[in-house]
Amino acid sequence: MIDKRDQLEKSLTDDADRPTVAELKAFGVVLGKTLFSGSVNELFYAASRRHIQITLCTSDTRLKQVPWEYIVWPDVNEGPHARRTFARSVPVSNGEERKAKSISNSLIAVLVIGADVLGRERIPWNETKENLERIIGARMQGLSTARITMELVEGATRKTVRDALEQKPYDIVHFIGHGRPDGIFLRGEGQQRGVVLPTDAFSKMISDAEPALVILSACDTALIKDVQPLGTIAETLVRSGVPAVVANQLPISVSSIADFTGALYRSLLTDGNIDVAVNKGRIALVKEMEGLRSAPIEWGIPVLYRRPGCSQLFTP
Template sequence: MASPAGEAEGTFALPFTEQDLEILVLKITGSVSSTRRRVRRLESVEQRLLEDFGGQLFDAVFTGSVRTCLERSLTAAEDADAGLRLRLRVAAPLENIPWEFLYAREYGFLCLSPETPLVRYVAMPRSVPPFPVRPPLRILAMLSAPSDVPGLQNEEEWDKLQTSLSHLIARGMVQLDRLPVGSLAALQRPMRQQQYHVLHFVGHGLYDEDADDGALVLEDETGRARLVTGRDLGTMLRGYRSLRLVVLNACEGARSSVDDPFGGVAQALVRQGVPAVIAMQFEISDPAAVVFSQSFYEAVADLLPADVAVVEARKAIFAAENDVEWATPVIYLRSPDGTIFEEASDPPPAPPPPVDDPSEQRRRQFAEWNRAAALALEQDRWNDAIAALEQLTAAGDNDPDTARRLLYARDRKQQTEPATQPVIAEVRDRLLAKLIDLSLYLILILFLAPSADGGELDTDDWLRFGVLAATVAIYEIVLTALWGCTLGKYVLRLKVVRRRDRRPVGWTESLLRWFVQFLAWVACLVGAAVLYASLLWDKSELHQGWHDRVAGTLVVKLPPR
């Protein structure tokens, strides 16, 4: 042990068997759901269990001269009005012990105090200087949900991440972007085009016992599962100096092998050059993950050391009546003082030119508008970017790049800021629209239906039937594909959109909707009645009928004209 109070050494004997540790982990993970459903008591069973475990672990580590060094170091830190960082370097067989539960009766849980942050320190030959940043902190989210691996819904996870960071995004402290797909290849272009500071992974993680290595479950080019080790991911991230932190919201992401201290995903990333990695040593619940993201990224955006930011996030989880999950996040650091970011200093301003030079004044004004536009575009503030670029254009800037950026900003504003979000159409409006359409069909039937003379149908009659069916099909398919509505829906301000992104439907969706309805009408009134009654059976409040489900569509109510 090396400390501000000197060096010491002692003999460590693990006070638990491997079976004891497995039982403890099962109790911890098994208690997560139950502890969230009840109000915290003065001292819960789980907290007493963890205090007992952490206390035995603390007493086994800090004995004799080692304990004396710790106490003297804490006293010295307190006298200097500073904290004492506990940098843990353990042998590979001890990596899987949840050291974050270290507990001393006189200090409490060490991990819950910013005065005693505990990190799993990875010593490397090269030092890691902090990277200069100015707001916003840029986070690239990577969500992986392979089609052949159940249990993760991409859109729901993305909504949770956006919700947890919404107040930081609104204040301009954080910029959150998302990879289009959760594949290894999808990382290249965004990382090349933008200086991202954080990679936030959400998905499945596992430990391959046969390969003795940790892995993340990413997507391949077909959307199916592909196991990617920490070494492989680290290879893709090397060379991007702005990337200072990787957060792995994946169960078993922090686990290591018995022989290789970098066998886990987190350790492998650190060895590949990532200054700080946060991984979950147990599966983390959704509420705890949301609280962690909110508090942690707020502290990082405030330029706190990474380990202190983790302490703040742990305290937030503990304050949310969660006795267990505050120790789930584990931080691995290469930085000795935990500082991975520092505030970027602006270059000294150039001496201003004489103010009586009109051409120089014009040049400086153009430069100011260009800087404002560039910053607004970088932070996705489309209105500010449009205002600055329009000022340039009005002042006579004929640079083609200015026109191109203005067109881009207007397009992005139109895509990201719809005027009014439509709401799901009520069942009664949909049925009334269908009655209007059926009235039109009735008029067609009166004109085109075969004559009822009691005899067999001749060629003319079959031709009439064909024309009638084709007219109805064209009416339903073409109008829906081109305008998203039939005449009945137009009257009631209804529109058919795709469920996944609320964008207009195309020919494929329109054809599928009509074909399912056609099959229902083939079964006469009973089939049609059952089809439209299926609108009432949808418990998700989306009012999707069977034809909507097959085509992947929704019917929404447009705002009044």
């Protein structure tokens, strides 16, 4: 299963042949049979007409490397299922649930951090910003929608991000840029070249601000290797106190990030459930790539890590 994950990554980065729709579904069925076997599988199907939230919790590094997000079942089409969500639960020493914030009675504050750095593939920041503003602007219309503010830190450096987080509390922190398993890229002070903000420093900066959700629209922020005994950036953030983190376990294009996060925001700001919102984002990616001969691998790239009992971040 890990070898299959490596093949998927190769098809995204080296222009190798992508798996067909049938091949990706066959892999998803294997994942399903691995997690749900025997009487457990029978129980699952007995309950499958209802909405099912599946959470996987493991401390085994090899099991973490498996791309479980591609799980499907023989009775459904390829791709994510509308009524079956999937998340990774991070074991934490302090398992207290965080009370969900009311969408209708409170202001939802979003901080968007953009870091387009030299030496890395250009991120169309303006287009991405306009897309987010359009989504959030649409949510501000009507009588029963959440009241939202969105503030932007462009060309982000360590200092500008820290200053923004210290000025006011945010419910959602959304980073758009480049990442790697051990940190994210920000601009160096007074320059456009990127410098890595290590995972521990980034986690401390974010956890002190106490957001309900962190979205890392950057490659490899959910990628785990054998040399990472403590896990991914996303896992580290959850352990430090962030209820939920959305990151990426493989390289992903900016256009896919826009489609995914657009659907995620729309769902989250309506229903408040992060498991459901991530699933809506995955479904949106599949719809955007309908009709292609090769499989839409992108839908399984985003990964949701969260604390136990923290799927409902906001209440309608």
